[in-house]
Amino acid sequence: MKQYKYKINGAQYDVTIDSISGNLAKVEVNGIPFEVEMQGSSLVEEDLPTQTASTAAAATAPAAAPVAEVAPAPAAKGAAGAGTPVKAPLPGVVTKVLVSAGQAVKKGDNVLVLEAMKMENNITAECDGCVTGICIAAGDSVMEGTVLLTIG
Numbered sequence: 001m002k003q004y005k006y007k008i009n010g011a012q013y014d015v016t017i018d019s020i021s022g023n024l025a026k027v028e029v030n031g032i033p034f035e036v037e038m039q040g041s042s043l044v045e046e047d048l049p050t051q052t053a054s055t056a057a058a059a060t061a062p063a064a065a066p067v068a069e070v071a072p073a074p075a076a077k078g079a080a081g082a083g084t085p086v087k088a089p090l091p092g093v094v095t096k097v098l099v100s101a102g103q104a105v106k107k108g109d110n111v112l113v114l115e116a117m118k119m120e121n122n123i124t125a126e127c128d129g130c131v132t133g134i135c136i137a138a139g140d141s142v143m144e145g146t147v148l149l150t151i152g
Helices: 061-070
Strands: 002-008 011-021 024-029 032-037 084-087 092-097 110-116 119-124 129-134 147-151
Touching: 110 147
Parallel strands: none
Antiparallel strands: 002 011, 011 024, 024 032, 084 147, 092 110, 110 119, 129 147
């Protein structure tokens, strides 16, 4: 088992690589377990570096392959848009997106449902405005602080 700390776009991630078997790695990111399918990698546990530091990302390029698959990359789902970001208050899985881009919302309106620790949490708009961008989709795993959508 190897442990690493990464900082990606200002968010801190504690990554534990439990095991690697072929191209499948079992990892935990901030306590959430994932099975990561590595593509184009012949990484084995013995090849993993032993240092643990938040600045180790450049020095630990082999370990970055599993993390890149696990780390939230919701920006690929849609553009963030201009305005006030609505961020995940805790790690979890998006179960429902209740708004669409361009939709008008008022402060306190439910915009999505985030499941965490087997409980559904309503995420609300933090201000009045229009949804300018949705960065996630139902089924996405997100970490605390991940931008879910923006309201402008």
